[in-house]
Amino acid sequence: MKGRVPFLRRSPAEGRTPLTAGARRVIALNNGFQLLFNLLWWMPVFYAYQRQAGLSDAQIFGIQSLYYIAFCLFEIPTGLVADRIGARNCLRAGAVVMTAANLAPVLSPDYTGFLVHFLAIAAGRSLTSGAASAYLYDALHAEGADDHYLHAEGTARALGLAAKVMCWPLVGPLMALSRPTPYLLSAVSAGASLACVMALPRLVGAESGGRRSGVWREAGRALRQLRGSPWLALVMVQGVAVFTLSRICQVNLFQPILIDQGIPEPSHGGVLAAVTVAEAVGAARPQWLGRKLQPLTMVSVLSLAMAVSLAGITLGGPMAAVALLCLFSAVTGFAYPIQRKLVNDAVPPGAPRATLLSVESIIDRAVCALVAVAAGAYLSAGRMDALLWRSAAVTAAVMLAVHLAVLIGRPRRPRPPRAAREERQEAVGHA
Structure with missing residues (x-):
């Protein structure tokens, strides 16, 4: 339908435009970066x-608490850095910092070393969280491959998860040979992610130094765009609901759920x-x-499915x-790339994309x-069942509020790059 914006269009399941050689290179290198950068061998131990x-x-x-506080504090400044020096340079800095961090x-x-x-x-993760998504989105747009973003984002996430499944079981035997092996x-x-x-190819205009405005001016511009x-x-509110459910289940509630169900600890790894x-599988x-x-409705349905599974x-x-935990994770895999594309398409043209994505990330982690x-508090009181049911109820309420806001408020939606290009081509054809 002419004039319909892509974040309300149905996600294409087929018929994507052929990939150029440049787009294939970007996708392959992004897959490698996402897999290697996020492959933390020490996580299980x-x-x-x-x-x-x-x-x-x-x-x-105490260190974990400081980690989450630091992540929130770093998010906005690093998003500003990405928009100022270019997403590719920000990814380079993140890879260097992550390499040093693991050493x-x-x-x-000792305590100081772990802190x-x-x-x-x-x-390191703050430097890359918004920049990676922003670079992939802009690079594929530059290659005329906007409709491949959803699949590319999902494939990168799936490959990273598959690598963890294959590598984490090796940590125990490797530590028996040398204790620091997981960190090395x-x-x-x-x-290797730095390589x-x-x-990655340089994006035209992204690192030319054209952004001369100050950091605070960039921050103000991002907040004005959001407002x-x-x-x-x-x-963003819808995305926060998805990611909060995902992280709370997979990090905070995973082992308590298994213990509550009487599943023996040696089976938790399996x-x-x-x-x-x-x-x-879902992410791929x-x-x-x-x-x-429509994508907005799809994310809401998937969020509700996650809550009902819990x-x-x-x-x-x-x-x-x-x-049900497997179902929850599969639905999470489906939801992640769809929501990433939805929020990227919603960023107004010319807005500081990496900064705005960092805003979403900091809200997400604060809510988490x-x-x-x-x-x-619920677990200390032995109220696991109440926690899970109320999580489902709150998720349903958030999704209902989002859709009511869309129906009643009819917020103005930015014209996306792909729709604008299609309309220009159609106008030329009629001329």
């Missing part, structure tokens, strides 16, 4: 590793592998959902709980921090 290094539980969880526990296996390690990881391998992976970024685009704010595979194939629903865990036994505190 970092708690035990720090305990063996002499840290107390209070010190370990800190090897060089100083520096996690603070540097917060900085993580540093090697981060260094991928160095090979002047109610549609973008609504899409369950984690199963749910990771399920998420990887968002097009399986077809074209029957609530349903309270009604069955251990096998049902594992099956609040929900994690509430989840801890």
Whole structure:
């Protein structure tokens, strides 16, 4: 339909335009970067590793709290940096910082070393969180391959998850050979991700130094764009609901759910592998959902499915709980690339994309921090069932509010690049 914007268009399941050689190169290098940068070999053992290094539980969880605070504080400044120096340069800086971060526990296996390690990881991930998505989106647009963004984002996420499933079981045997191996391998992976970024093509105009305005002026411009685009704010609210559910389940509630269901601890690794595979499959194939629903509606339906899956865990036994966790992860995999494309399409033309994506990220993590505190209170009171059911209810309320705002307010929607290009081509054809 002429004039219809793409974040309300149905996601194409087929018929994408052929990829150019440049677009293929960008996608391949992005896949490599996302896989290697996020491949943290130490993730399954970092708690035990720090305990063996002499840290107390209070010190370990204190470092984790500082990590989340640092991540929130770094998000906006690093988004501004990405918009000022170019997303590709920001990715390079992030890879360098991440490489150094993973070496800190090897060089100083004590409280100070682990604190520096996690603070540097917060900085490295903040440098890349908005910049990676912004670079991929802009690079594919420059190659005329906008409709490949959804598949490219999902494939990169799926490959990263698959790599974790294959590599994490090797951590135990490798540590038996050399205790610091997980951190050394993580540093090697981060260094290899830098090689991928160095090979990424330069985007025309993105790193030319044309942005002479000050950092605070850039921040003010981003906030004005957000305030002047109610549609973008609504899409961000919807995304926060998706990512909060995902992180709370996969990080905070995963083991408590298994323990509550009586699943023995030695089996937890196998369950984690199963749910990771399920998420990887969903992330790799968002097009399986077809074209029957608009993207905004699709994300809402998937969010509700995630919430219902969590609530349903309270009604069955251990096998049902594992099956529902796998379903939850598969739906999360489907939702992630669709929501990423939705929010990227909602960014107004000319707006500081990486900064605005960082705004979404900082809101997401702030909400996660609040929900994690509430989840801890529920678990301490032995009210797991109430927590899961109320999570489903809150998610349903948020999705209803988003759609009511769309129906009642009719927020003005920015014209996306692809729709504008199609209309120009049509006008030329009629001329």
